Amino acid sequence: MKNFQDEKQRDLSINKSDGTNKFLTTDQGVRINDDNNSLKGGDRGPSLLEDFILREKITHFDHERIPERVVHARGSGAHGFFEVTNPIPELTKAGFLQEAGIKTPVFARFSTVAGSRGSTDLARDVRGFAVKFYTQEGVYDLVGNNIPVFFIQDASKFPDLVHAVKPEPHNEMPQAASAHDTFWDFISLMPESMHMIMWTMSDRAIPRSYRMMEGFGVHTFRLINEANESTFVKFHWKPKLGTHAVAWDEAQKISGKNPDFHREDLWQAIEMGNFPEWELGVQVIPSEDENKYEFDLLDPTKIVPEELVPVTIIGRMVLNKNPDNFFAETEQIAFHPGHVVPGIDFSNDPLLQGRLFSYTDTQLTRLGGPNFHEIPINRSVAPVHNNQRDGFMRQEVNKGRVSYHPNSLGGGCPYQAQIAEGGFSSFNERIEAHKVRERSESFADHFGQAKLFFNSQTPEEKSHIVKALRFELGKVETTAIRIRMLGLLSQVDAQLAEKVALGLGASVPPILEFPANKGVSPENEGGNQEPKTVESSVSLSEPLSMVKNPTNSPTIESRKVAILCSDGVSEAAVMNIKSALKKQGAKGCVIAPHLGSVLTDSDGALAAEFSFLTASSVLFDAVYVPHGVGLNVLAQNDDALEYLNDAYKHCKVIGADGEASELLSGTTFASKLTNDDPGIIITSEIASEAFAQEFIAAMGVHRFWNREPNLYI
Ligand code: HDE
Numbered sequence: 001m002k003n004f005q006d007e008k009q010r011d012l013s014i015n016k017s018d019g020t021n022k023f024l025t026t027d028q029g030v031r032i033n034d035d036n037n038s039l040k041g042g043d044r045g046p047s048l049l050e051d052f053i054l055r056e057k058i059t060h061f062d063h064e065r066i067p068e069r070v071v072h073a074r075g076s077g078a079h080g081f082f083e084v085t086n087p088i089p090e091l092t093k094a095g096f097l098q099e100a101g102i103k104t105p106v107f108a109r110f111s112t113v114a115g116s117r118g119s120t121d122l123a124r125d126v127r128g129f130a131v132k133f134y135t136q137e138g139v140y141d142l143v144g145n146n147i148p149v150f151f152i153q154d155a156s157k158f159p160d161l162v163h164a165v166k167p168e169p170h171n172e173m174p175q176a177a178s179a180h181d182t183f184w185d186f187i188s189l190m191p192e193s194m195h196m197i198m199w200t201m202s203d204r205a206i207p208r209s210y211r212m213m214e215g216f217g218v219h220t221f222r223l224i225n226e227a228n229e230s231t232f233v234k235f236h237w238k239p240k241l242g243t244h245a246v247a248w249d250e251a252q253k254i255s256g257k258n259p260d261f262h263r264e265d266l267w268q269a270i271e272m273g274n275f276p277e278w279e280l281g282v283q284v285i286p287s288e289d290e291n292k293y294e295f296d297l298l299d300p301t302k303i304v305p306e307e308l309v310p311v312t313i314i315g316r317m318v319l320n321k322n323p324d325n326f327f328a329e330t331e332q333i334a335f336h337p338g339h340v341v342p343g344i345d346f347s348n349d350p351l352l353q354g355r356l357f358s359y360t361d362t363q364l365t366r367l368g369g370p371n372f373h374e375i376p377i378n379r380s381v382a383p384v385h386n387n388q389r390d391g392f393m394r395q396e397v398n399k400g401r402v403s404y405h406p407n408s409l410g411g412g413c414p415y416q417a418q419i420a421e422g423g424f425s426s427f428n429e430r431i432e433a434h435k436v437r438e439r440s441e442s443f444a445d446h447f448g449q450a451k452l453f454f455n456s457q458t459p460e461e462k463s464h465i466v467k468a469l470r471f472e473l474g475k476v477e478t479t480a481i482r483i484r485m486l487g488l489l490s491q492v493d494a495q496l497a498e499k500v501a502l503g504l505g506a507s508v509p510p511i512l513e514f515p516a517n518k519g520v521s522p523e524n525e526g527g528n529q530e531p532k533t534v535e536s537s538v539s540l541s542e543p544l545s546m547v548k549n550p551t552n553s554p555t556i557e558s559r560k561v562a563i564l565c566s567d568g569v570s571e572a573a574v575m576n577i578k579s580a581l582k583k584q585g586a587k588g589c590v591i592a593p594h595l596g597s598v599l600t601d602s603d604g605a606l607a608a609e610f611s612f613l614t615a616s617s618v619l620f621d622a623v624y625v626p627h628g629v630g631l632n633v634l635a636q637n638d639d640a641l642e643y644l645n646d647a648y649k650h651c652k653v654i655g656a657d658g659e660a661s662e663l664l665s666g667t668t669f670a671s672k673l674t675n676d677d678p679g680i681i682i683t684s685e686i687a688s689e690a691f692a693q694e695f696i697a698a699m700g701v702h703r704f705w706n707r708e709p710n711l712y713i
Contacts, residue, residue, distance in 0.1 A: 005081040007381045008105035008134045009321070015376040016324065026056055066331070067366050068117040071162055072128045074176075075111030076210070076263040077330040078270055080319035082106050082133055082280070088314055091231050091284065092223035094343030095422075096135040097314065105134045107377065108319055109333055110210040110266070114165045115176025120255035121262035122246070123176040124205045124468065129215030129237060130335040131317065134381045137422055141339040142235055143359070147204055148216035150300045151193040153443050155354015160186060179475035188484035191446040191531040194492055195301050198453040201468040202461060203245030203546060208621075209265045211276040211558070212244040219337075219352040220285070220297045222345040222427055230427050232285040232297055232347065234304055236311050240277040242552035244702055248468060250618045250650040257616040267322055274558040274585060275320045281311035294534050295449065296442035300351040302449055305538040329377045334363045342419075345427045350439075368392055385414035445534035450492045452536040456544040459712035460705035466496060467711070470503030483509050491533065499711050547705075554700030557585035561699075562620040562643055564663075565592045565608070566630040571600035572687040573626035573657055580692035586699070588624070591615055593637060601628045612639035617646035622699050627658030627686045635666045645669065651703040655681040655695045657688070672707075679704035 023031045032053060039051035047054065069075075082096070082104045089098050096104045111128035112121065127146040132139060151161050163169075164186035165178050174180050178200070187193050199205070207213045215237030222230045246254065254261045269276055283304050285297065295302040323329035336359035337352060346352055363372045369392035372378055387403045402410030417423030454462065469489070473482045487509045490497035497508045542548045561581055563574055578588040592598045592608035599605055609615075617623060623643050625634075634640040641663075647654050648669040656664065661682040664670055673680060679698050683691040698704075 002099065002102045004134075004136060004381070005103040005105055008079070008107070011134075011379060011381050012376050015328075026053060027060070028056075066368070069111075069366060070362060071113050072111040072130075073117045074115050074119050074121070075109045075128060075330065076266055077107055077109035077323065077333065078266060078276075078319040079321040079323065079329075080106050080108065080275070080317060082131075082315055082317045084315045085279075086312070086314045088223070088282070088312075089225070091225055091233070091282075092343035093226045094135070094140070094223075094341050095137045096133060096140070096341070097343070104136075105381070106317060106319075107132045107134075107329070107333060108317065109330060109335070110213070110262070112176065114162075114178065119176035120259035122206060122251040122255045122259070124178060124200065124248070124251070124472075125176065126200060126205065127207060127210070127213055129213065131215075131237075132333065132335060132339075132378075135341055136382055137341040138382045139339045139378075139380045140341045140344060141335045141337060142217055143335045143337045143355075144215050144217045144235065144237070146207065146213040146215055147196065147199045148214075148218060148234075148236075148303045149196050149199065149449070150218055150351060151187070151196045152190065152351065153192050153299055153301055154350045154439065155358075157190070158351075158354065158358075161190075177475075179472040181476050181478050181481060184473060184476045184485055185478070185481050188481050188488060191488055191491070192301050192443075194446050194450040194488055195453060198450045198465065198492065201465045201472070202453075202457065203248075203464055204243075205468075206245050206248060206251040207262070208244040208246050209241070209269075210262050211266065211269060212239050212241045214238060214243050215278065219300055219349040220347040221352075222347055223282075223284075224343050224345050224427055228428070230287050230345070230429070232287065232290065234283040234285075234309075236281040236283070237278040237317070238281060238311070238313070238551050240279070240553075241555060241557060242702075243546050243549055244552075245546060246618075247650045247703070248464070248471065250646070253616070253618045253646070257618055261619065266319075269558050270319060270322050272558070275318050277316060277318045279313045280315045280317060281313045283309040283311055285309055294537055295445065296440060298347055298349045298440075299443045300349055301443075301446070303544075305452070305536070305541045306543045307538045307541055328375075332367065332372075332375045333377045334359070334367060334372050334375075336360060340424075342422055342424045348429075371395065387414075444530065444532050446531040447491045447533040448536045451533070452538060452541060453544050454493050454496060455539065456541045456548075458545055458547045458705075459710055460708065461545055461547055462496070463708070463711040466499045466503070469496075469500045473500065473504055479506070482506055491531075554697070555584075556581075556621070556696060556699045559586040559621040559699060560619070561586065561588045561622045561624055562591050562615065562617060562647075563588045564612075564623065564625045564629060564634060564640055564643055565590050565598045565606060566633045567599040568628050568630055569598055569600055569606070570626050570628035570658070570686055571602045571604050571606065573628065574600070574606060576687035576689070577624055577626070577655075577692050577695065580689070580696060584696055586621075586696075589615070589620070591643070593633065593640070612637060612643070617643040617652075618650065620647075620652075622653035622655070622695070623647040624654075624695065625656040625660040625663050627660050629660055629663070631659065631663055634663055641667055648707065651679070651705050651707050653679045653681065653695060653698040653701075653704075655691070655698075657683045657691055658686050669707075678706065 025031050038054040039048045084100050084102045087099050108131045112123050112125045114125050115123050129146050130143045132141050165183045167173050167175055168182050217235030220232050223233050224230055338356040371391050371394050374395040387405055389403045419425050473485055476482050482504055486497050486501050490508045501508050542550055581588045589609045590606050591610045595608050595611050597605040597607055644667045681695045
């Protein structure tokens with residue numbers, strides 16, 4: 001079977017370096033005898049310009065920062081492979097999709113969008129989901145997001161959108177947050193963003209882990225087969241661990257306790273051998289169906305509901321190796337939706353078309369010139385030969401006198417490839433059109449799918465959307481912006497707008513006006529862009545809800561449980577839950593009043609992985625209090641009680657056995673507890689197998705949102 005899985009690692013290995021058992025040298029290879037002292041005129045005298053060792057070290061340091069990505073600056077990535085499970089040669093001639101079992105090396109990078117490189121992972125934001133496939137026919141990049149639609153329909157609005165969401169220019173605040181005036185000012189004037197706003201205000205924007213996010217290509221792309229026939233396609237990544245989120249209060253606390261939460265989670269999962277995995281699926285839309293739907297396939301603010309076109313799984317991606325060097329790999333990787341291979345092509349989505357320009361352009365500033373394709377992480381494993389020459393930091397040493405085509409002096413080389421030899425040829429779509437600066441009337445529905453998304457949510461998910469909007473708009477200082485937003489929300493769902501208005505102490509306005517959205521061309525005076533609502537032909541779509549998502553499995557693989565301990569704890573109880581969790585691929589962590597060890601009831605000792613101070617409830621998926629803990633010790637310890645209070649507030653599983661359950665009576669939620677509170681697992685037995693199984697089954701439910709006050713009941 002064609003297993004190219006290790007090819008990229010082999011390719012990278014020529015650039016790897018390791019100083020173990022080596023002399024320290026200058027960049028010129030000269031061995032250094034003293035790296036601690038600069039050269040001076042006397043031991044208390046001035047430093048000498050002659051000190052080439054000091055100059056080199058400091059000069060390099062002075063220049064070691066590069067501009068961060070203008071968007072998606074904060075991210076984290078890993079190596080892995082893509083394996084075809086269900087080949088689609090009838091749809092595409094792309095070599096890496098031709099046969100079951102073909103393995104192609106990949107590098108995936110996940111990111112937030114608005115925050116800068118050092119910002120928190122847990123911002124309410126879209127997540128980037130970019131995958132570079134190092135195929136035998138060249139590099140293919142699928143540069144998507146964890147949300148299947150986008151804020152805007154036309155590339156010309158992207159700089160405006162990003163300027164609006166980034167920290168405000170006069171005072172550079174707030175960091176990594178959309179909850180401020182300029183963002184909502186822009187959005188309130190852009191009704192086309194309403195479908196996306198439903199997604200970003202939902203829990204999709206605060207994932208539990210990068211490993212528990214869906215990914216989407218967003219735009220409609222084309223697949224091209226050997227017969228040069230085109231089929232439209234939407235790409236979907238479906239996570240093996242299901243799609244899960246944290247609670248908003250939890251997200252904000254994680255941002256303080258561990259802003260690297262997602263980065264660390266990805267890193268640790270791979271280090272522990274819990275390799276993150278996604279299935280790649282496609283929605284296949286025959287070309288003759290291009291105009292069949294009530295939405296335009298070219299409109300990036302629309303999904304194709306899975307009820308209309310199901311997702312066919314074609315392969316799986318496994319991430320199994322962390323980078324050796326963050327800067328060299330994760331920071332220097334350069335994705336581009338325009339990196340396609342024969343068999344994959346673009347649609348005319350005007351957002352995608354704009355992206356095709358942007359991604360090379362931005363690397364010229366970010367990576368310093370046109371040779372960024374030579375940086376090891378970006379280098380194709382397929383051979384590269386052309387007449388591009390020179391430029392800053394050129395690595396390749398091109399031989400010969402010929403750097404042009406056609407040539408006779410070089411025997412015509414490098415020569416063009418026939419299509420049959422793998423030469424890329426763009427799909428020959430027939431286009432007959434006037435050159436216009438217009439938007440198609442078929443893009444004018446801005447609310448139909450926003451409604452579909454909202455209506456597809458469970459009551460608790462709807463409640464989260466209301467609360468997110470109350471939070472975000474509550475941070476907006478300009479009343480007129482809030483009111484305009486309420487007007488827009490009322491077009492999605494009257495009750496939604498009313499409930500948000502209640503939280504803002506405002507009223508929903510009766511009439512909507514969209515000053516920024518009138519048509520722009522003279523013939524268009526009055527606007528073909530008055531937003532309208534086209535009812536979706538699908539009224540409810542389960543895959544849009546994370547709670548109802550049919551692909552979610554109850555696995556608890558790689559989840560973490562905080563086991564609150566103190567001296568005297570029952571060793572049997574701790575070992576019972578730990579081993580039950582381990583069998584499920586999850587982990588129990590001993591947390592104690594101090595680091596070091598905890599003495600057990602059987603005169604043993606358990607190593608404390610964290611103290612109550614060095615970890616926090618929000619960093620775990622569940623909390624367990626074993627029999628034997630010093631109830632007085634923990635009940636007096638606010639930090640210990642906070643584990644329980646937060647776990648309850650964030651709707652997580654709480655377990656206790658024996659008298660340990662008495663600790664719950666000292667919590668802030670004690671008065672709310674009922675005998676059969678789901679997710680609160682209490683047993684009188686100690687170290688019972690049945691208890692462990694019940695605890696694990698409850699964790700598989702993920703969250704008990706019923707504990708929260710629900711605005712939709
Ligand atoms: Fe991007 N986007 N984008 N974008 N985008 C960038 O490229 C841009 C859009 C996405 O991990 C930049 O190398 C324009 C949609 C991801 O390195 C930049 C438009 C989607 C990443 C850029 C869009 C994305 C980027 C910044 C509208 C989902 C991070 C640094 C026309 C389908 C990739 C860089 C990584 C990064 C431009 C809209 C996804 C400036 C002009 C829609 C995942 O080129």
